[in-house]
Amino acid sequence: xxxxxxxxxxxxxxxxxxxxxxxxxxxxxxxxxxxxxxxxxxxxxxxxxxxxxxxxxxxxxxxxxxxxxxxxxxxxxxxxxxxxxxxxxxxxxxxxxxxxxxxxxxxxxxxxxxxxxxxxxxxxxxxxxxxxxxxxxxxxxxxxxxxxxxxxxxxxxxxxxxxxxxxxxxxxxxxxxxxxxxxxxxxxxxxxxxxxxxxxxxxxxxxxxxxxxxxxxxxxxxxxxxxxxxxxxxxxxxxxxxxxxxxxxxxxxxxxxxxxxxxxxxxxxxxxxxxxxxxxxxxxxxxxxxxxxxxxxxxxxxxxxxxxxxxxxxxxxxxxx
Numbered sequence: 612x613x614x615x616x617x618x619x620x621x622x623x624x625x626x627x628x629x630x631x632x633x634x635x636x637x638x639x640x641x642x643x644x645x646x647x648x649x650x651x652x653x654x655x656x657x658x659x660x661x662x663x664x665x666x667x668x669x670x671x672x673x674x675x676x677x678x679x680x681x682x683x684x685x686x687x688x689x690x691x692x693x694x695x696x697x698x699x700x701x702x703x704x705x706x707x708x709x710x711x712x713x714x715x716x717x718x719x720x721x722x723x724x725x726x727x728x729x730x731x732x733x734x735x736x737x738x739x740x741x742x743x744x745x746x747x748x749x750x751x752x753x754x755x756x757x758x759x760x761x762x763x764x765x766x767x768x769x770x771x772x773x774x775x776x777x778x779x780x781x782x783x784x785x786x787x788x789x790x791x792x793x794x795x796x797x798x799x800x801x802x803x804x805x806x807x808x809x810x811x812x813x814x815x816x817x818x819x820x821x822x823x824x825x826x827x828x829x830x831x832x833x834x835x836x837x838x839x840x841x842x843x844x845x846x847x848x849x850x851x852x853x854x855x856x857x858x859x860x861x862x863x864x865x866x867x868x869x870x871x872x873x874x875x876x877x878x879x880x881x882x883x884x885x886x887x888x889x890x891x892x893x894x895x896x897x898x899x900x901x902x903x904x905x906x907x908x909x910x911x912x913x914x915x916x917x918x919x920x921x922x923x924x925x926x927x928x929x930x931x932x
Contacts, residue, residue: 615662619651620809620829621802625793629659633666638741639791640767643749643774643782646795649830652775655795656745657681659773660688667740687739689731693718693751717874720752725759732763732770742770749774750781757783764789797827807832820885838878843870850879851886854925864917876913880904891928899923 616626625644632638644652661680664687668676679685694701695718702710704718728744736742746752752760764772764786772790779787798806803822806829807815815821815836825832839847846866854860867876884900887893899920906916 615665616655616658619654619658620806621798622651622655622795625655625795626658628793629655630662633659633663638663638771640770641764641772641774641790643776643779643787643790643792644795645776645778645792647777647797647826647828647831649825649828649832649834650795650797651830652795653745653747655793656773656775660743660745663741663743663771664739685739687736687742689728689742689744691720691724691728691744691746693720693748694724696721712872718748718751720746720749720756722753722756722759725752725756725763728760728772729763732768735769740769742768743773744770745773745775747775749776749786752782754783757786761785761789798829799827803827803829803832812836819889820882823885823889824881835878835882838875839882842875842879846870850883851890853887853928854921855928857922857925860921860925861918864914864921867917868914873907873913876907876917877904880907887924893927895927896924899927 616630619626644655646652657680661677664676664680664685665673676685680688683690692703694703695707695712695716696702697707697710697712701721701724702712707718728746731744732742746760760772761783774782774786774790776782779792800822803825804816807813810829810833812829812833815832818836818839821832821835821839824835843866846863849859849863854863867879871879880900880903884897887896887900903916903920907913
């Protein structure tokens with residue numbers, strides 16, 4: 612059954628800990644999967660659930676069980692993601708993107724979602740050895756939601772709860788103390804290249820800035836490449852050359868504000884930092900873009916933020932030349 616973990620590359624220690632827990636019948640009531648975005652934490656959770664459930668299943672039902680798990684419709688698994696509030700509905704990031712909503716604030720795991728977890732765990736598992744709840748981006752819980760989850764962690768019943776988060780410091784210490792920690796590491800460049808090639812994403816290797824942004828995270832590399840494709844190419848090319856006049860700088864700031872939502876603008880800051888550093892090695896440009904990030908996160912008017920940024924970059928390069 613260890614082949615359940617075959618899609619997860621470069622995380623041997625995490626795989627060994629999780630497989631041993633199942634094989635020795637010592638599955639913890641709560642885990643915290645810790646590591647950078649895109650290194651395989653969510654994939655590991657899916658592999659772990661499949662390994663746990665199939666280990667207790669009859670051989671003739673394995674195919675059907677695996678299919679339901681991979682389609683996300685098993686009755687004993689609840690997958691929780693941060694959400695936006697929109698017209699009385701909760702939307703995940705994927706659903707918000709599909710509706711082309713312009714998102715200003717980041718998504719959150721909300722108190723009502725924790726209440727749904729409590730209700731889900733109030734019944735025994737229907738088919739599997741235990742109920743499983745996975746909370747992606749657990750660091751997005753506000754304190755009331757985290758406190759409500761703490762009560763559930765104290766008495767989870769016949770269940771296992773998996774919190775996925777970048778670091779233990781990003782969630783309440785009381786939650787950390789009740790979870791067994793599983794660490795996920797960034798990949799070296801050889802392993803990262805192998806993963807991207809095996810997943811038919813080798814075209815990403817032609818973009819040094821994206822590989823720098825990814826910093827050893829295959830998921831981050833793929834997400835960055837997808838974001839790159841979503842930005843208008845004329846806008847991107849003009850930004851990579853840096854505006855040569857004040858008028859051009861103001862026009863580009865207007866286009867950024869018009870075409871990109873806040874999350875895309877924040878990603879663009881990362882991409883420009885990497886690209887500009889590789890071209891000019893100018894710390895002042897990188898520092899200015901870092902200020903841009905801070906202002907965008909503080910909900911300053913985006914067009915004004917980009918006008919100041921691009922005028923500064925234009926002046927810096929013109930002065931250098």
